[in-house]
Amino acid sequence: MALGLSASPPAVLLLLSLLGLAAAGKLLVVWVDGSPWFSMREGLNMLQQKGHEVVVVVPEVSLHVKPSENFVMKTYPVPFTQEEMDNAIKAYFNITFEDGSFFERFFKTVEASKRFTDFCVSSCEQLLRNKELIRYLEESKFDAILTDPFMPCGVILAEYLSLPSIYFLREMPCGLDFEATQCPNPPSYVPRSLSGLTDRMTFFQRVKNLLFDTPNLFLCNFVFDPFSKLASEFLQREVTVQNLFRKGSVWLLRMEFVLDYPRPLMPNIIPIGGANCAHKELPQSNVV
Secondary structure (H helix, E strand, O other), rough: OOOOHHOOOOHHHHHHHHHHHOOOOOEEEEOOOOOOHHHHHHHHHHHHHOOOOOEEEEEOOOOOOOOOOOOEEEOOOOOHHHHHHHHHHHHHHHHHHHOOOOHHHHHHHHOOOOOOHHHEEEEEEEEOHHHHHHHHHHOOOOOEEEEEOOHHHHHHHHHHOOOEOOOOOOOOHHHHHHHHHHHOOOOOOOOOOOOOOOOOOOOOHHHHHHHHOOOOOHHHHHHHHHHHHHHHHHHOOOOOHHHHHHOOOOEEEEOOOOOOOOOOOOOOEEEHHHHHOOOOOOOOOOOO
């Protein structure tokens, strides 16, 4: 069986149901860049073919998002260059492939996360302070918002515009996707990031896995506190992005249990690992 968006994956069917089957809907997409964009772009193309209107909001400096006849693209200026952002992205993701002890990789992750977060916060700040663009979003009367909560600017806008939010992601740092969806996340079963463990652990490995959660107590506050400050100023009330994550209507996880370790899922979490695969017809062969 061929995997691909042309096979009507759950992501597209779910988006269509949320936008309404009786009439064309309006979907707002807030900055989803990098490799996730390639998967999302195919889904957006299908939505446009079904008659839905798609508006993509993206900074002028982006990795892969380019104009297309299948969606309306709205850009806003940011105070950094393409080269600066590319270097920050490479430094952040190269850590995944580096060797070293847990503590060496952890501190490198913290340093790279801070640099990457500075770019994301700056971009989000420019978007939320762009009065002309915000006015356009208010007047456009969207039906739903599609975003990657890893960069929570779309999460903040969903709250401001009172829109149902659809999250399109691989995973959240510090297990925030588990926390936001109240999904079970037992350390005896679900291996933590950077632990090098599998879903089958001895007693001492489970203890080790539990200890790997300790840095998460302050790491995610460090990463998301600037966004919480932005959200509080923009929404004019005290909020945290961790609380805003809980309002996600649907979580579309780009994972597949054929490749990923099994984990508990809540009813509004849908694995869409097949959406990452390009559609390709299997060759016909004669069976003797």
